[in-house]
Amino acid sequence: MDAMTAPTQQPVTTEIMAVLNVTPDSFSDGGAVEAPTPAERTAKAINKAHDLISQGATIIDVGGESTRPGAERVPQEEESARVVPVVRQLVKEGIIVSVDTMYAATAAACLEAGDVYINDVSGGLADPEMLATVAARDGRFILSHWRGHSVVMNDLAVYEDAADEIKTELLQMRDRAVDAGVTPERIVLDPGLGFAKDRDDNWAVLQRLDEFQALGHELLIGVSRKRFMGALLDPDAPVTDRDLPTAVVSALCAERGVWGVRVHNVAATRIALDVVNAWRQGADTRADHR
Numbered sequence: 001m002d003a004m005t006a007p008t009q010q011p012v013t014t015e016i017m018a019v020l021n022v023t024p025d026s027f028s029d030g031g032a033v034e035a036p037t038p039a040e041r042t043a044k045a046i047n048k049a050h051d052l053i054s055q056g057a058t059i060i061d062v063g064g065e066s067t068r069p070g071a072e073r074v075p076q077e078e079e080s081a082r083v084v085p086v087v088r089q090l091v092k093e094g095i096i097v098s099v100d101t102m103y104a105a106t107a108a109a110c111l112e113a114g115d116v117y118i119n120d121v122s123g124g125l126a127d128p129e130m131l132a133t134v135a136a137r138d139g140r141f142i143l144s145h146w147r148g149h150s151v152v153m154n155d156l157a158v159y160e161d162a163a164d165e166i167k168t169e170l171l172q173m174r175d176r177a178v179d180a181g182v183t184p185e186r187i188v189l190d191p192g193l194g195f196a197k198d199r200d201d202n203w204a205v206l207q208r209l210d211e212f213q214a215l216g217h218e219l220l221i222g223v224s225r226k227r228f229m230g231a232l233l234d235p236d237a238p239v240t241d242r243d244l245p246t247a248v249v250s251a252l253c254a255e256r257g258v259w260g261v262r263v264h265n266v267a268a269t270r271i272a273l274d275v276v277n278a279w280r281q282g283a284d285t286r287a288d289h290r
Contacts, residue, residue, distance in 0.1 A: 014250075014253065014254040014257075014258055014259065014260060014261060014273055015058045015059050015259060015260035015261070016056055016057050016058050016059070016260070016261060016263065016266055016269050016270060016273070017057070017058070017059040017060075017061045017098060017220065017222075017260050017261065017262040017263070018049075018052040018053075018055075018057035018059065018060055018061060018263065018264075018266045019061055019063070019224065019262060019263065019264045020033075020045060020048055020049055020052065020060050020061060020062050020063070020086070021033075021063050021066070022041065022045050022062060022063065022064050022082040022083055022086055023063065023064060023065065023066050023074075023082070033045045033048055038081060038085070041082070042085045042086055042089070045062070045086045046086060046089050046090065049062075049086070049090055049095065052266050053095065055266040055267045055270060056266050056267065056269070056270030057266045058096060059096045059097070059098055059117070059260065060090055060095055060096070060097050060098070061097075061098045061099075061100050061119055061262060062083050062086050062087055062090070062097060062098070062099055062100065063083070063099075063100030063101070063119075064078070064079040064080070064081075064082035064083040064100075064101070064106075065079050065100075065101070065102070066150075067100075067121055067150050067195070068150060069150055069153065069154055069227075070150055070151055071150040071151070072150075072151065073149070076103040076105050076106060079101065079103060079106055080103070080105065080106045080109055083099060083101065083106060083110070084106070084109045084110060084113075087099055087110045087113050087116060088113045091113045091114035091116065092113075096117075097110075097114075097116045097117070098116060098117035098118070098119040098142060099116055099117065099118055099119060100119045100121070101118065101119070101120065102120055102121065102122045102126035102127055102130070103126075103127055103130075104127045104129035104130040104132075104133040105129075105133075107120070107130060107133050107134060107139070108133050108137070111133075111134070111137045111139050112137075115139075115140065116139075116140070117139075117140045117141070117142050117188070118130075118134055118139050118140065118141050118142065119142040119144075119190075120141070120142065120143065120144065121144045121146060121190075121192065121195060122144070122146045122149075123143045123144050123145065123146050123170075123173040123177070123192075124141075124143065124173065124176065124177055124180070125146055125173070126146075126149070131176070131177050131180035131181070131182055132180055132181065134177075134182050135180050135181030135182045135183075136181070138183055138186065139182075139186065140186045140188070141177065141182050141186060141187050141188070142187075142188040142189075142190055142220055143170075143173060143174060143177055143187055143188065143189055143190065144189075144190040144191070144192040144195065145166050145169055145170045145173065145190070145191050145192035145195065145196075146173075146192055146195055146196065147169075147195070147196035148196060153195055153196040154196070154198075156196040157196050157197050157198045157201060159201055161204075162197065162200070162201035162204040162205065163204040163205050163207070163208040163211065166191055166192075166197070166201070166205055167191075167208075167211060167212060167215070170189060170191060170192075170212075170215070171215065174187060174189065174215075174217070184216075184217075187217050188217060188218045188219070188220050188259065188260070189212065189215060189217045189218070189219055189220070190219070190220040190221070190222065191205045191212055191219075191221070193205060193206075193221065193222060193223050193226065193228075194222075194223070194226040194227065194228065198228075199227075199228040199231050202223070202226075202228045203228070206221075206223075206249070206252075209221075209253070209256060209258070210256070213256070213257065213258070218259035218260070219258050219259050219260075220258075220259060220260045220261070220262060221249070221250075221253050221258055221260070221261050221262070222261070222262035222263075223245075223246055223249050223250075223261075224242070224243075224246045224261075224262060224263040224264045224265070225239050225240070225242040225243065225246060225264055226242070229242040229245045229246055229249075230242050232245050233245070240265075243264065243265040243268050244268070246263060246264075246265065246268070246269070247263075247265070247268040247269055247271070247272040248272070249261075250263060250269045250272050250273065251272040251273065251275060251276050254272070254273050254276045255276050255279075
C-alpha cells in the first residue's frame with residue numbers, strides 16, 4: 001500500500017506508572033523525599049509527583065513501605081502517615097493515583113480520597129481484610145502474583161514451569177478476589193516480576209507475555225531497576241544503569257499492547273514508548289514530510 005494512503009495507526013496507549021516512594025529505605029530511591037517534618041515530606045513528594053507528570057507519567061504509584069528483597073514490614077500507622085496525605089492532595093489535583101500497599105486500612109483511607117488504584121503486591125493475601133475493603137468500595141485493584149513477604153520470597157522461587165505455574169496461581173488469586181466481591185472489570189493483573197522469582201523465572205514470564213494478556217484483564221508489568229535487569233550489566237554498575245534495559249522492556253511491552261508499565265525513570269520510558277509510536281506510524285510520518 002502506498003505511504004500516502006496507508007491507514008493511520010493508533011498511538012501507543014500504554015500507561016506509564018511512575019514510582020513515588022515515600023520511604024527512607026527503598027532499594028533505588030529510598031529517602032528521596034525525606035524531610036524534617038511530615039508536612040515537608042508530603043510537600044516534597046507532591047513536587048516529585050509534579051516532576052514525574054511533566055516527564056510523561058500518566059499514573060503516580062505512591063508507596064510507603066519498601067518491598068525490596070529482605071525488607072522488614074512497616075507498621076500500618078506509619079505507612080498511612082507517609083502515604084495518605086500525598087494521595088489526598090494528588091487526587092484533589094486530578095492526578096490519577098495508585099497506592100502501593102498491602103494494608104487494608106491504608107487502602108480504605110486512600111479509597112475515601114477518590115477512585116484510586118489499590119496496588120497490592122500480595123494480591124490480597126497479606127491482609128485478610130484487603131479484598132473485602134476493595135470490594136465494599138468498588139475499588140480498582142492491581143492484583144500481583146505473590147508467594148510470601150520480602151524476607152522469605154527468594155526462598156519461594158521454586159518452579160517446574162515458571163510461566164505456567166505463575167499464570168495458574170495468578171488466576172487462582174483473581175478468582176479469590178472475585179469471590180470476595182471485587183469487580184472483575186476493575187482488576188488489573190501483574191505477574192509480580194522479581195517477587196519469589198529468580199532471573200530465569202522472570203524472563204520465562206516475559207517470553208510468554210501473550211498468555212498473560214489472554215487472561216481477560218489489563219496487564220501491568222514492573223521490571224524497573226530490578227535485580228534481573230542488573231544481571232544484564234556489569235556487576236559494579238549503579239542501579240540507575242538498569243533504566244536502559246527497563247526502557248527496552250517497556251517498549252516491547254507497549255508494542256505488544258500491555259496496559260501499563262511501572263517505572264522509576266519516566267523520561268526514558270516516555271522516549272521508549274514514543275519510539276514505538278513512531279515505528280507504528282512511520283508511513284504516515286514520511287507522508288507528512290514530503
